[in-house]
Amino acid sequence: MPKAVVYRQYGVPAETVEVVDLPAAAPGPGQVLVENVLAPINPADLNTVEGKYPVRYPLPATPGVEGVATVAEVGPGVTGFQPGQAVLLPHGYGTWREGGVVEAESLFPVPEGVPYAEAAMIKINPCTAWRMLHDFVAPQPGAWVVQNAGNSGVGRAVIAIAQKIGLRTVSLVRRPELIEELTAAGGDVVLLDDDNAKAEIKARTEGAKIYLGLNSVGGESATRVANALAQGGKVITFGAMSRQPMKIPTGLLIFKDIRFLGFWMTRWYQSATEADARAMYAELLGMAREGAFKTPIDRVYPVTEIQEAVTRALQGGRAGKVLLGKGL
Ligand SMILES: NC(=O)c1ccc[n+]([C@@H]2O[C@H](COP(=O)([O-])OP(=O)(O)OC[C@H]3O[C@@H](n4cnc5c(N)ncnc54)[C@H](OP(=O)(O)O)[C@@H]3O)[C@@H](O)[C@H]2O)c1
Structure with missing residues:
Protein backbone atom coordinates (compact mmCIF):
# COMPACT_ATOMS: atom_id res chain seq x y z
CA MET A 1 0.00 0.00 0.00
CA ILE A 122 10.23 23.14 -11.95
CA LYS A 123 6.74 24.41 -11.14
CA ILE A 124 7.54 26.69 -8.22
CA ASN A 125 11.05 28.09 -8.19
CA PRO A 126 12.04 28.27 -11.88
CA CYS A 127 8.51 29.39 -12.77
CA THR A 128 8.70 32.13 -10.11
CA ALA A 129 12.09 33.22 -11.45
CA TRP A 130 10.79 33.15 -15.03
CA ARG A 131 7.77 35.31 -14.23
CA MET A 132 9.72 37.84 -12.16
CA LEU A 133 12.35 38.28 -14.88
CA HIS A 134 9.69 38.82 -17.57
CA ASP A 135 6.60 40.42 -16.04
CA PHE A 136 7.82 43.55 -14.21
CA VAL A 137 10.62 45.12 -16.26
CA ALA A 138 10.87 44.21 -19.95
CA PRO A 139 14.14 42.25 -20.24
CA GLN A 140 16.75 44.20 -22.21
CA PRO A 141 19.94 42.44 -23.35
CA GLY A 142 22.77 43.16 -20.91
CA ALA A 143 20.51 44.70 -18.24
CA TRP A 144 21.28 43.89 -14.62
CA VAL A 145 19.05 42.37 -11.96
CA VAL A 146 19.97 42.29 -8.27
CA GLN A 147 18.71 39.64 -5.84
CA ASN A 148 19.28 38.42 -2.28
CA ALA A 149 19.36 34.75 -1.18
CA GLY A 150 21.20 34.14 -4.44
CA ASN A 151 21.90 30.51 -3.52
CA SER A 152 18.23 29.65 -2.90
CA GLY A 153 16.32 27.52 -5.37
CA VAL A 154 14.72 30.63 -6.84
CA GLY A 155 18.04 32.50 -6.78
CA ARG A 156 19.81 29.80 -8.79
CA ALA A 157 16.93 29.69 -11.27
CA VAL A 158 17.16 33.48 -11.62
CA ILE A 159 20.84 33.11 -12.52
CA ALA A 160 20.17 30.34 -15.06
CA ILE A 161 17.21 32.07 -16.73
CA ALA A 162 18.95 35.45 -16.75
CA GLN A 163 21.87 33.85 -18.60
CA LYS A 164 19.47 32.29 -21.08
CA ILE A 165 17.65 35.57 -21.87
CA GLY A 166 20.71 37.82 -21.81
CA LEU A 167 20.39 39.53 -18.43
CA ARG A 168 23.22 39.93 -15.93
CA THR A 169 22.87 39.15 -12.23
CA VAL A 170 24.10 40.55 -8.94
CA SER A 171 23.45 37.92 -6.25
CA LEU A 172 23.78 38.64 -2.54
CA VAL A 173 24.48 35.69 -0.22
CA ARG A 174 25.05 35.42 3.51
CA ARG A 175 27.87 32.83 3.46
CA PRO A 176 31.30 33.60 1.90
CA GLU A 177 31.82 30.03 0.65
CA LEU A 178 28.90 30.52 -1.77
CA ILE A 179 30.64 33.27 -3.75
CA GLU A 180 32.91 30.96 -5.71
CA GLU A 181 30.24 28.31 -6.13
CA LEU A 182 27.56 30.66 -7.47
CA THR A 183 30.04 32.40 -9.71
CA ALA A 184 30.93 29.01 -11.20
CA ALA A 185 27.20 28.39 -11.64
CA GLY A 186 26.96 31.49 -13.84
CA GLY A 187 26.39 34.35 -11.41
CA ASP A 188 27.96 37.49 -12.94
CA VAL A 189 28.55 39.24 -9.61
CA VAL A 190 28.19 37.44 -6.28
CA LEU A 191 28.67 39.43 -3.08
CA LEU A 192 28.20 39.10 0.63
CA ASP A 193 24.89 40.53 1.82
CA ASP A 194 26.40 43.14 4.15
CA ASP A 195 26.88 46.88 4.52
CA ASN A 196 29.53 46.98 1.80
CA ALA A 197 27.09 45.65 -0.80
CA LYS A 198 25.88 49.04 -2.12
CA ALA A 199 29.39 50.31 -2.92
CA GLU A 200 30.52 46.93 -4.27
CA ILE A 201 27.51 46.60 -6.56
CA LYS A 202 28.22 50.07 -7.96
CA ALA A 203 31.86 49.20 -8.56
CA ARG A 204 31.33 45.72 -10.01
CA THR A 205 28.54 46.84 -12.38
CA GLU A 206 30.48 50.00 -13.32
CA GLY A 207 27.64 52.18 -12.10
CA ALA A 208 25.06 50.54 -14.35
CA LYS A 209 21.46 51.60 -13.82
CA ILE A 210 19.61 48.60 -12.33
CA TYR A 211 15.82 48.56 -12.57
CA LEU A 212 14.88 45.16 -11.15
CA GLY A 213 15.52 43.89 -7.62
CA LEU A 214 14.27 40.56 -6.25
CA ASN A 215 13.83 40.18 -2.50
CA SER A 216 13.04 36.96 -0.63
CA VAL A 217 14.78 37.84 2.66
CA GLY A 218 13.30 41.10 4.04
CA GLY A 219 14.84 43.20 6.85
CA GLU A 220 18.15 44.96 6.12
CA SER A 221 18.74 42.73 3.11
CA ALA A 222 15.63 44.06 1.35
CA THR A 223 16.92 47.61 1.93
CA ARG A 224 20.24 46.66 0.29
CA VAL A 225 18.42 45.39 -2.78
CA ALA A 226 16.37 48.60 -2.96
CA ASN A 227 19.47 50.77 -2.46
CA ALA A 228 21.09 49.18 -5.53
CA LEU A 229 18.33 50.37 -7.86
CA ALA A 230 18.17 53.36 -10.18
CA GLN A 231 15.36 55.90 -10.19
CA GLY A 232 12.01 54.22 -10.92
CA GLY A 233 13.43 50.73 -10.24
CA LYS A 234 11.19 47.98 -8.87
CA VAL A 235 11.75 45.76 -5.85
CA ILE A 236 9.76 42.55 -6.21
CA THR A 237 9.25 40.87 -2.84
CA PHE A 238 8.33 37.20 -3.00
CA GLY A 239 9.61 35.76 0.29
CA ALA A 240 10.63 36.66 3.85
CA MET A 241 13.25 34.12 4.86
CA SER A 242 14.61 36.30 7.70
CA ARG A 243 11.05 36.80 9.00
CA GLN A 244 12.05 40.44 9.54
CA PRO A 245 9.82 43.26 8.27
CA MET A 246 11.12 45.40 5.45
CA LYS A 247 12.54 48.82 6.23
CA ILE A 248 12.01 51.30 3.43
CA PRO A 249 14.04 54.52 3.71
CA THR A 250 11.72 57.41 2.88
CA GLY A 251 14.23 58.88 0.43
CA LEU A 252 13.95 55.82 -1.79
CA LEU A 253 10.27 56.58 -2.25
CA ILE A 254 10.47 60.37 -2.59
CA PHE A 255 13.70 61.00 -4.43
CA LYS A 256 14.23 57.73 -6.33
CA ASP A 257 10.62 56.72 -6.89
CA ILE A 258 11.48 53.08 -6.15
CA ARG A 259 8.41 50.85 -6.54
CA PHE A 260 7.78 48.08 -4.03
CA LEU A 261 5.70 45.25 -5.47
CA GLY A 262 4.93 41.65 -4.54
CA PHE A 263 4.80 38.42 -6.50
CA TRP A 264 3.02 35.17 -5.62
CA MET A 265 3.20 32.24 -8.01
CA THR A 266 -0.12 30.92 -6.69
CA ARG A 267 -1.84 34.17 -7.71
CA TRP A 268 -0.27 33.91 -11.15
CA TYR A 269 -1.57 30.34 -11.53
CA GLN A 270 -5.05 31.45 -10.43
CA SER A 271 -5.31 34.05 -13.19
CA ALA A 272 -3.19 32.48 -15.96
CA THR A 273 -4.61 30.40 -18.77
CA GLU A 274 -3.75 26.71 -18.90
CA ALA A 275 -2.03 27.40 -22.23
CA ASP A 276 0.23 30.06 -20.67
CA ALA A 277 1.19 27.73 -17.82
CA ARG A 278 1.91 24.85 -20.19
CA ALA A 279 4.01 27.06 -22.48
CA MET A 280 6.09 28.08 -19.46
CA TYR A 281 6.57 24.44 -18.32
CA ALA A 282 7.66 23.46 -21.84
CA GLU A 283 10.19 26.31 -21.97
CA LEU A 284 11.64 25.54 -18.54
CA LEU A 285 11.72 21.76 -19.00
CA GLY A 286 13.56 22.43 -22.27
CA MET A 287 16.14 24.42 -20.31
CA ALA A 288 16.35 21.60 -17.74
CA ARG A 289 17.00 19.08 -20.52
CA GLU A 290 19.85 21.27 -21.77
CA GLY A 291 21.34 21.17 -18.25
CA ALA A 292 20.59 24.82 -17.43
CA PHE A 293 19.39 23.98 -13.90
CA LYS A 294 21.72 22.18 -11.52
N1 LIG B 1 6.08 34.21 -3.80
C1 LIG B 1 6.20 33.06 -4.45
O1 LIG B 1 5.40 32.70 -5.30
C2 LIG B 1 7.37 32.20 -4.13
C3 LIG B 1 7.71 31.14 -4.97
C4 LIG B 1 8.86 30.38 -4.66
C5 LIG B 1 9.57 30.67 -3.51
N2 LIG B 1 9.16 31.69 -2.71
C6 LIG B 1 9.88 32.07 -1.51
O2 LIG B 1 11.22 32.30 -1.87
C7 LIG B 1 12.06 32.02 -0.76
C8 LIG B 1 13.15 31.04 -1.21
O3 LIG B 1 12.53 29.80 -1.54
P1 LIG B 1 13.45 28.61 -2.09
O4 LIG B 1 12.64 27.39 -2.23
O5 LIG B 1 14.22 29.11 -3.23
O6 LIG B 1 14.43 28.48 -0.82
P2 LIG B 1 15.60 27.45 -0.50
O7 LIG B 1 16.14 26.86 -1.75
O8 LIG B 1 15.09 26.54 0.56
O9 LIG B 1 16.71 28.43 0.10
C9 LIG B 1 16.48 29.18 1.25
C10 LIG B 1 17.30 30.46 1.16
O10 LIG B 1 16.98 31.29 2.26
C11 LIG B 1 18.18 31.65 2.96
N3 LIG B 1 17.84 31.80 4.36
C12 LIG B 1 17.39 30.85 5.20
N4 LIG B 1 17.16 31.38 6.41
C13 LIG B 1 17.49 32.69 6.33
C14 LIG B 1 17.49 33.78 7.25
N5 LIG B 1 17.06 33.63 8.51
N6 LIG B 1 17.91 34.99 6.81
C15 LIG B 1 18.31 35.16 5.55
N7 LIG B 1 18.32 34.17 4.63
C16 LIG B 1 17.92 32.96 5.01
C17 LIG B 1 19.11 30.49 2.70
O11 LIG B 1 20.43 30.88 2.93
P3 LIG B 1 21.51 29.82 3.53
O12 LIG B 1 21.71 28.78 2.44
O13 LIG B 1 22.69 30.64 3.82
O14 LIG B 1 20.85 29.21 4.76
C18 LIG B 1 18.81 30.21 1.23
O15 LIG B 1 19.44 31.16 0.42
C19 LIG B 1 11.15 31.45 0.34
O16 LIG B 1 10.79 32.51 1.19
C20 LIG B 1 9.93 31.00 -0.44
O17 LIG B 1 8.76 30.97 0.33
C21 LIG B 1 8.08 32.45 -2.99
Whole structure:
Protein backbone atom coordinates (compact mmCIF):
# COMPACT_ATOMS: atom_id res chain seq x y z
CA MET A 1 0.00 0.00 0.00
CA PRO A 2 1.36 3.46 -0.84
CA LYS A 3 2.08 5.78 2.03
CA ALA A 4 1.35 9.49 2.40
CA VAL A 5 2.28 12.27 4.80
CA VAL A 6 -0.68 13.95 6.49
CA TYR A 7 -1.22 16.71 9.02
CA ARG A 8 -4.46 16.93 11.02
CA GLN A 9 -3.78 20.29 12.68
CA TYR A 10 -1.35 23.19 12.25
CA GLY A 11 1.88 23.26 14.24
CA VAL A 12 5.61 22.64 14.33
CA PRO A 13 6.12 20.45 11.23
CA ALA A 14 8.18 17.67 12.87
CA GLU A 15 5.56 17.32 15.61
CA THR A 16 2.56 17.64 13.33
CA VAL A 17 3.16 15.43 10.29
CA GLU A 18 2.55 11.67 10.32
CA VAL A 19 2.65 8.85 7.78
CA VAL A 20 -0.50 6.93 6.81
CA ASP A 21 -1.27 4.04 4.47
CA LEU A 22 -3.38 4.95 1.47
CA PRO A 23 -5.94 2.48 0.14
CA ALA A 24 -4.83 0.86 -3.12
CA ALA A 25 -6.67 2.61 -5.96
CA ALA A 26 -7.31 1.93 -9.62
CA PRO A 27 -7.68 4.67 -12.23
CA GLY A 28 -11.21 5.36 -13.46
CA PRO A 29 -12.17 6.87 -16.82
CA GLY A 30 -9.90 9.81 -17.66
CA GLN A 31 -7.58 9.03 -14.76
CA VAL A 32 -4.00 7.85 -14.32
CA LEU A 33 -2.42 5.91 -11.47
CA VAL A 34 0.98 7.44 -10.72
CA GLU A 35 4.00 6.43 -8.64
CA ASN A 36 5.67 9.48 -7.16
CA VAL A 37 9.40 9.78 -7.76
CA LEU A 38 10.48 13.03 -6.09
CA ALA A 39 8.85 16.02 -4.41
CA PRO A 40 10.70 18.92 -2.77
CA ILE A 41 10.07 20.34 0.68
CA ASN A 42 9.68 24.02 -0.13
CA PRO A 43 9.50 26.83 2.46
CA ALA A 44 5.84 27.41 1.54
CA ASP A 45 5.01 23.76 2.31
CA LEU A 46 6.44 24.16 5.81
CA ASN A 47 4.59 27.46 6.29
CA THR A 48 1.38 25.71 5.21
CA VAL A 49 1.80 22.96 7.83
CA GLU A 50 2.55 25.68 10.41
CA GLY A 51 -0.73 27.39 9.49
CA LYS A 52 1.21 30.52 8.45
CA TYR A 53 0.41 30.40 4.73
CA PRO A 54 -2.63 32.03 3.16
CA VAL A 55 -3.63 28.79 1.42
CA ARG A 56 -5.40 26.35 3.75
CA TYR A 57 -6.55 22.91 2.69
CA PRO A 58 -9.37 20.98 4.39
CA LEU A 59 -7.80 18.85 7.17
CA PRO A 60 -6.46 16.24 7.27
CA ALA A 61 -4.31 17.22 4.30
CA THR A 62 -1.19 16.02 2.54
CA PRO A 63 1.48 18.72 2.00
CA GLY A 64 3.49 19.22 -1.17
CA VAL A 65 2.70 21.55 -4.05
CA GLU A 66 4.92 20.11 -6.79
CA GLY A 67 6.66 16.91 -7.78
CA VAL A 68 7.39 14.39 -10.50
CA ALA A 69 5.89 10.92 -10.89
CA THR A 70 5.82 8.09 -13.39
CA VAL A 71 2.67 6.66 -14.92
CA ALA A 72 1.85 3.22 -13.46
CA GLU A 73 -1.49 2.56 -15.17
CA VAL A 74 -3.88 4.51 -17.38
CA GLY A 75 -7.66 4.41 -16.98
CA PRO A 76 -10.25 3.90 -19.73
CA GLY A 77 -10.27 6.57 -22.42
CA VAL A 78 -6.89 8.04 -21.50
CA THR A 79 -4.69 8.81 -24.49
CA GLY A 80 -1.25 10.39 -24.62
CA PHE A 81 0.19 8.72 -21.52
CA GLN A 82 1.99 5.37 -21.28
CA PRO A 83 3.21 3.37 -18.28
CA GLY A 84 6.70 4.45 -17.26
CA GLN A 85 6.35 7.96 -18.66
CA ALA A 86 7.44 10.82 -16.37
CA VAL A 87 4.85 13.50 -15.57
CA LEU A 88 4.63 16.72 -13.56
CA LEU A 89 2.02 16.41 -10.82
CA PRO A 90 -0.75 19.03 -10.67
CA HIS A 91 -0.15 22.20 -8.66
CA GLY A 92 -1.14 21.70 -5.02
CA TYR A 93 -1.77 17.96 -5.42
CA GLY A 94 -0.30 16.98 -2.06
CA THR A 95 2.87 15.48 -3.46
CA TRP A 96 4.38 14.16 -0.21
CA ARG A 97 3.11 10.65 -0.95
CA GLU A 98 4.21 7.53 -2.75
CA GLY A 99 1.49 7.54 -5.39
CA GLY A 100 -2.17 7.97 -6.20
CA VAL A 101 -4.84 8.47 -8.84
CA VAL A 102 -4.81 11.75 -10.76
CA GLU A 103 -6.94 13.24 -13.54
CA ALA A 104 -4.98 12.76 -16.78
CA GLU A 105 -5.74 16.28 -18.01
CA SER A 106 -4.00 17.75 -14.94
CA LEU A 107 -0.66 16.04 -15.75
CA PHE A 108 2.13 17.52 -17.86
CA PRO A 109 4.46 15.12 -19.71
CA VAL A 110 8.15 15.46 -18.91
CA PRO A 111 10.35 15.14 -22.01
CA GLU A 112 13.00 12.40 -22.12
CA GLY A 113 16.35 13.56 -20.77
CA VAL A 114 15.08 15.92 -18.07
CA PRO A 115 16.60 14.92 -14.69
CA TYR A 116 13.84 13.84 -12.31
CA ALA A 117 15.05 16.19 -9.58
CA GLU A 118 14.85 19.26 -11.83
CA ALA A 119 11.42 18.21 -13.11
CA ALA A 120 10.21 17.78 -9.52
CA MET A 121 11.23 21.36 -8.72
CA ILE A 122 10.23 23.14 -11.95
CA LYS A 123 6.74 24.41 -11.14
CA ILE A 124 7.54 26.69 -8.22
CA ASN A 125 11.05 28.09 -8.19
CA PRO A 126 12.04 28.27 -11.88
CA CYS A 127 8.51 29.39 -12.77
CA THR A 128 8.70 32.13 -10.11
CA ALA A 129 12.09 33.22 -11.45
CA TRP A 130 10.79 33.15 -15.03
CA ARG A 131 7.77 35.31 -14.23
CA MET A 132 9.72 37.84 -12.16
CA LEU A 133 12.35 38.28 -14.88
CA HIS A 134 9.69 38.82 -17.57
CA ASP A 135 6.60 40.42 -16.04
CA PHE A 136 7.82 43.55 -14.21
CA VAL A 137 10.62 45.12 -16.26
CA ALA A 138 10.87 44.21 -19.95
CA PRO A 139 14.14 42.25 -20.24
CA GLN A 140 16.75 44.20 -22.21
CA PRO A 141 19.94 42.44 -23.35
CA GLY A 142 22.77 43.16 -20.91
CA ALA A 143 20.51 44.70 -18.24
CA TRP A 144 21.28 43.89 -14.62
CA VAL A 145 19.05 42.37 -11.96
CA VAL A 146 19.97 42.29 -8.27
CA GLN A 147 18.71 39.64 -5.84
CA ASN A 148 19.28 38.42 -2.28
CA ALA A 149 19.36 34.75 -1.18
CA GLY A 150 21.20 34.14 -4.44
CA ASN A 151 21.90 30.51 -3.52
CA SER A 152 18.23 29.65 -2.90
CA GLY A 153 16.32 27.52 -5.37
CA VAL A 154 14.72 30.63 -6.84
CA GLY A 155 18.04 32.50 -6.78
CA ARG A 156 19.81 29.80 -8.79
CA ALA A 157 16.93 29.69 -11.27
CA VAL A 158 17.16 33.48 -11.62
CA ILE A 159 20.84 33.11 -12.52
CA ALA A 160 20.17 30.34 -15.06
CA ILE A 161 17.21 32.07 -16.73
CA ALA A 162 18.95 35.45 -16.75
CA GLN A 163 21.87 33.85 -18.60
CA LYS A 164 19.47 32.29 -21.08
CA ILE A 165 17.65 35.57 -21.87
CA GLY A 166 20.71 37.82 -21.81
CA LEU A 167 20.39 39.53 -18.43
CA ARG A 168 23.22 39.93 -15.93
CA THR A 169 22.87 39.15 -12.23
CA VAL A 170 24.10 40.55 -8.94
CA SER A 171 23.45 37.92 -6.25
CA LEU A 172 23.78 38.64 -2.54
CA VAL A 173 24.48 35.69 -0.22
CA ARG A 174 25.05 35.42 3.51
CA ARG A 175 27.87 32.83 3.46
CA PRO A 176 31.30 33.60 1.90
CA GLU A 177 31.82 30.03 0.65
CA LEU A 178 28.90 30.52 -1.77
CA ILE A 179 30.64 33.27 -3.75
CA GLU A 180 32.91 30.96 -5.71
CA GLU A 181 30.24 28.31 -6.13
CA LEU A 182 27.56 30.66 -7.47
CA THR A 183 30.04 32.40 -9.71
CA ALA A 184 30.93 29.01 -11.20
CA ALA A 185 27.20 28.39 -11.64
CA GLY A 186 26.96 31.49 -13.84
CA GLY A 187 26.39 34.35 -11.41
CA ASP A 188 27.96 37.49 -12.94
CA VAL A 189 28.55 39.24 -9.61
CA VAL A 190 28.19 37.44 -6.28
CA LEU A 191 28.67 39.43 -3.08
CA LEU A 192 28.20 39.10 0.63
CA ASP A 193 24.89 40.53 1.82
CA ASP A 194 26.40 43.14 4.15
CA ASP A 195 26.88 46.88 4.52
CA ASN A 196 29.53 46.98 1.80
CA ALA A 197 27.09 45.65 -0.80
CA LYS A 198 25.88 49.04 -2.12
CA ALA A 199 29.39 50.31 -2.92
CA GLU A 200 30.52 46.93 -4.27
CA ILE A 201 27.51 46.60 -6.56
CA LYS A 202 28.22 50.07 -7.96
CA ALA A 203 31.86 49.20 -8.56
CA ARG A 204 31.33 45.72 -10.01
CA THR A 205 28.54 46.84 -12.38
CA GLU A 206 30.48 50.00 -13.32
CA GLY A 207 27.64 52.18 -12.10
CA ALA A 208 25.06 50.54 -14.35
CA LYS A 209 21.46 51.60 -13.82
CA ILE A 210 19.61 48.60 -12.33
CA TYR A 211 15.82 48.56 -12.57
CA LEU A 212 14.88 45.16 -11.15
CA GLY A 213 15.52 43.89 -7.62
CA LEU A 214 14.27 40.56 -6.25
CA ASN A 215 13.83 40.18 -2.50
CA SER A 216 13.04 36.96 -0.63
CA VAL A 217 14.78 37.84 2.66
CA GLY A 218 13.30 41.10 4.04
CA GLY A 219 14.84 43.20 6.85
CA GLU A 220 18.15 44.96 6.12
CA SER A 221 18.74 42.73 3.11
CA ALA A 222 15.63 44.06 1.35
CA THR A 223 16.92 47.61 1.93
CA ARG A 224 20.24 46.66 0.29
CA VAL A 225 18.42 45.39 -2.78
CA ALA A 226 16.37 48.60 -2.96
CA ASN A 227 19.47 50.77 -2.46
CA ALA A 228 21.09 49.18 -5.53
CA LEU A 229 18.33 50.37 -7.86
CA ALA A 230 18.17 53.36 -10.18
CA GLN A 231 15.36 55.90 -10.19
CA GLY A 232 12.01 54.22 -10.92
CA GLY A 233 13.43 50.73 -10.24
CA LYS A 234 11.19 47.98 -8.87
CA VAL A 235 11.75 45.76 -5.85
CA ILE A 236 9.76 42.55 -6.21
CA THR A 237 9.25 40.87 -2.84
CA PHE A 238 8.33 37.20 -3.00
CA GLY A 239 9.61 35.76 0.29
CA ALA A 240 10.63 36.66 3.85
CA MET A 241 13.25 34.12 4.86
CA SER A 242 14.61 36.30 7.70
CA ARG A 243 11.05 36.80 9.00
CA GLN A 244 12.05 40.44 9.54
CA PRO A 245 9.82 43.26 8.27
CA MET A 246 11.12 45.40 5.45
CA LYS A 247 12.54 48.82 6.23
CA ILE A 248 12.01 51.30 3.43
CA PRO A 249 14.04 54.52 3.71
CA THR A 250 11.72 57.41 2.88
CA GLY A 251 14.23 58.88 0.43
CA LEU A 252 13.95 55.82 -1.79
CA LEU A 253 10.27 56.58 -2.25
CA ILE A 254 10.47 60.37 -2.59
CA PHE A 255 13.70 61.00 -4.43
CA LYS A 256 14.23 57.73 -6.33
CA ASP A 257 10.62 56.72 -6.89
CA ILE A 258 11.48 53.08 -6.15
CA ARG A 259 8.41 50.85 -6.54
CA PHE A 260 7.78 48.08 -4.03
CA LEU A 261 5.70 45.25 -5.47
CA GLY A 262 4.93 41.65 -4.54
CA PHE A 263 4.80 38.42 -6.50
CA TRP A 264 3.02 35.17 -5.62
CA MET A 265 3.20 32.24 -8.01
CA THR A 266 -0.12 30.92 -6.69
CA ARG A 267 -1.84 34.17 -7.71
CA TRP A 268 -0.27 33.91 -11.15
CA TYR A 269 -1.57 30.34 -11.53
CA GLN A 270 -5.05 31.45 -10.43
CA SER A 271 -5.31 34.05 -13.19
CA ALA A 272 -3.19 32.48 -15.96
CA THR A 273 -4.61 30.40 -18.77
CA GLU A 274 -3.75 26.71 -18.90
CA ALA A 275 -2.03 27.40 -22.23
CA ASP A 276 0.23 30.06 -20.67
CA ALA A 277 1.19 27.73 -17.82
CA ARG A 278 1.91 24.85 -20.19
CA ALA A 279 4.01 27.06 -22.48
CA MET A 280 6.09 28.08 -19.46
CA TYR A 281 6.57 24.44 -18.32
CA ALA A 282 7.66 23.46 -21.84
CA GLU A 283 10.19 26.31 -21.97
CA LEU A 284 11.64 25.54 -18.54
CA LEU A 285 11.72 21.76 -19.00
CA GLY A 286 13.56 22.43 -22.27
CA MET A 287 16.14 24.42 -20.31
CA ALA A 288 16.35 21.60 -17.74
CA ARG A 289 17.00 19.08 -20.52
CA GLU A 290 19.85 21.27 -21.77
CA GLY A 291 21.34 21.17 -18.25
CA ALA A 292 20.59 24.82 -17.43
CA PHE A 293 19.39 23.98 -13.90
CA LYS A 294 21.72 22.18 -11.52
CA THR A 295 19.87 22.63 -8.26
CA PRO A 296 22.01 21.29 -5.40
CA ILE A 297 20.33 18.56 -3.35
CA ASP A 298 21.05 18.34 0.35
CA ARG A 299 19.36 14.96 0.77
CA VAL A 300 16.45 12.81 -0.41
CA TYR A 301 14.39 11.14 2.33
CA PRO A 302 11.77 8.41 1.92
CA VAL A 303 8.26 9.50 2.84
CA THR A 304 8.51 7.32 5.96
CA GLU A 305 11.31 9.57 7.33
CA ILE A 306 9.23 12.72 7.13
CA GLN A 307 10.11 13.98 10.64
CA GLU A 308 13.85 13.95 9.85
CA ALA A 309 13.17 15.48 6.44
CA VAL A 310 11.16 18.47 7.67
CA THR A 311 13.62 19.07 10.51
CA ARG A 312 16.47 19.20 7.99
CA ALA A 313 14.49 21.40 5.58
CA LEU A 314 14.00 23.98 8.34
CA GLN A 315 17.75 24.30 8.96
CA GLY A 316 19.68 27.18 7.38
CA GLY A 317 23.06 26.62 5.78
CA ARG A 318 22.02 23.40 4.00
CA ALA A 319 23.95 22.14 0.98
CA GLY A 320 20.77 22.39 -1.13
CA LYS A 321 17.15 21.34 -1.32
CA VAL A 322 15.58 18.56 0.72
CA LEU A 323 13.34 16.21 -1.24
CA LEU A 324 11.07 13.28 -0.50
CA GLY A 325 10.99 10.24 -2.73
CA LYS A 326 12.73 7.20 -4.06
CA GLY A 327 16.18 8.77 -4.40
CA LEU A 328 18.10 10.41 -7.22
N1 LIG B 1 6.08 34.21 -3.80
C1 LIG B 1 6.20 33.06 -4.45
O1 LIG B 1 5.40 32.70 -5.30
C2 LIG B 1 7.37 32.20 -4.13
C3 LIG B 1 7.71 31.14 -4.97
C4 LIG B 1 8.86 30.38 -4.66
C5 LIG B 1 9.57 30.67 -3.51
N2 LIG B 1 9.16 31.69 -2.71
C6 LIG B 1 9.88 32.07 -1.51
O2 LIG B 1 11.22 32.30 -1.87
C7 LIG B 1 12.06 32.02 -0.76
C8 LIG B 1 13.15 31.04 -1.21
O3 LIG B 1 12.53 29.80 -1.54
P1 LIG B 1 13.45 28.61 -2.09
O4 LIG B 1 12.64 27.39 -2.23
O5 LIG B 1 14.22 29.11 -3.23
O6 LIG B 1 14.43 28.48 -0.82
P2 LIG B 1 15.60 27.45 -0.50
O7 LIG B 1 16.14 26.86 -1.75
O8 LIG B 1 15.09 26.54 0.56
O9 LIG B 1 16.71 28.43 0.10
C9 LIG B 1 16.48 29.18 1.25
C10 LIG B 1 17.30 30.46 1.16
O10 LIG B 1 16.98 31.29 2.26
C11 LIG B 1 18.18 31.65 2.96
N3 LIG B 1 17.84 31.80 4.36
C12 LIG B 1 17.39 30.85 5.20
N4 LIG B 1 17.16 31.38 6.41
C13 LIG B 1 17.49 32.69 6.33
C14 LIG B 1 17.49 33.78 7.25
N5 LIG B 1 17.06 33.63 8.51
N6 LIG B 1 17.91 34.99 6.81
C15 LIG B 1 18.31 35.16 5.55
N7 LIG B 1 18.32 34.17 4.63
C16 LIG B 1 17.92 32.96 5.01
C17 LIG B 1 19.11 30.49 2.70
O11 LIG B 1 20.43 30.88 2.93
P3 LIG B 1 21.51 29.82 3.53
O12 LIG B 1 21.71 28.78 2.44
O13 LIG B 1 22.69 30.64 3.82
O14 LIG B 1 20.85 29.21 4.76
C18 LIG B 1 18.81 30.21 1.23
O15 LIG B 1 19.44 31.16 0.42
C19 LIG B 1 11.15 31.45 0.34
O16 LIG B 1 10.79 32.51 1.19
C20 LIG B 1 9.93 31.00 -0.44
O17 LIG B 1 8.76 30.97 0.33
C21 LIG B 1 8.08 32.45 -2.99
